């Protein structure tokens with residue numbers, strides 16, 4: 001056994017042999033020598049570890065030829081840029097793992113402008129003096145939400161953190177037990193609360209919380225009443241939460257501010273697209289909630305950001321918190337957020353141009369036409385390798401918004417003849433333009449609601465690559 005391991009280790013080519021092989025290999029020979037050495041070391045280390053762990057000991061012989069071929073493939077894939085475009089065939093519109101919202105063209109132009117030119121980022125052009133970067137979006141946010149003040153930070157998690165730190169540090173914040181949620185990516189209300197220095201006071205039960213639960217928990221130490229959107233889960237059955245207007249009434253009675261972490265936060269009523277009615281940001285502000293925070297890149301369809309709107313008094317306090325500087329947004333966020341918000345000045349413009357809204361609004365029949373067309377092409381090209389047909393499926397909004405809510409959609413459904421479904425699924429991820437679909441009912445499903453028409457050619461090519469992998 002030991003002999004076999006050491007004999008395998010001895011058969012590993014030397015670094016200079018590997019480098020000589022790479023110097024003659026297609027596509028990698030022109031890479032900087034430092035990068036090639038780095039790759040060779042990593043590859044030799046991995047192989048050595050595999051030998052020592054007994055994963056490479058089958059017949060005791062290390063084939064030098066295939067080792068070097070594998071090395072070339074390894075260098076190719078190691079050197080490929082890591083951040084890459086992906087075709088979203090999941091039908092989940094705000095897919096956090098795939099980058100959440102796509103930006104409208106006007107926002108893209110603004111980002112390029114902000115990147116390639118100097119700008120008035122922190123310059124007041126009227127006075128020639130230093131200005132505030134936030135001034136570019138504050139008025140728009142106030143106009144759209146009806147709030148007196150607004151502030152933007154890096155993301156909604158940061159928004160909740162800075163609001164709690166400002167309002168509740170060293171004091172008590174009351175939250176319903178039914179709202180102590182964990183959002184994906186390890187954002188948990190109790191943990192954020194602890195980090196903010198505020199003391200969490202839980203009231204009610206998992207399924208039911210009443211007005212009196214808040215009232216009974218209010219003490220001299222209470223600083224804030226917090227309401228949290230349950231986002232990605234739903235308690236059904238015998239349930240009760242205190243709605244915003246009632247919570248505001250309790251706050252007013254005890255001279256306490258009330259905050260709502262709205263999660264997704266939408267400026268449009270989405271019930272017109274057949275989704276459940278959710279309070280819009282404007283409605284929450286109108287209900288009297290003092291501080292409302294929500295994400296820029298969920299249902300709003302903008303860049304990653306945490307937007308806080310509310311009464312002037314509290315917004316000013318939060319702005320002055322020194323942590324604000326550490327959570328500040330950059331010029332790309334700012335320039336793209338401004339253009340997204342401007343689209344919302346006219347609802348029909350927002351629905352037409354904000355991709356997140358456009359995908360929600362998309363009609364199933366229109367998706368079916370595209371699915372049928374793509375299926376026909378795929379059947380003609382790949383009939384020997386798979387059965388390909390149109391399937392009625394359900395898309396989801398995602399981003400923790402509206403769980404359990406489905407949008408009727410259509411998908412390309414692949415049933416490979418020779419390959420396993422899991423192999424096709426993997427091969428699609430490894431394609432030149434990677435594709436994320438899902439396995440459902442023994443088929444690989446690619447929902448075209450989240451694939452743009454401009455991506456269909458690449459999708460067709462990736463399906464072809466995957467089926468011949």
Ligand SMILES: *Cc1c(COP(=O)(O)O)cnc(C)c1O
Nearest residue numbers: 155156157183231263264295400
């Ligand atoms: C998504 C979400 C957050 C976190 O927002 P990010 O913008 O991802 O930081 C916080 N609270 C709720 C309720 C959410 O749904």
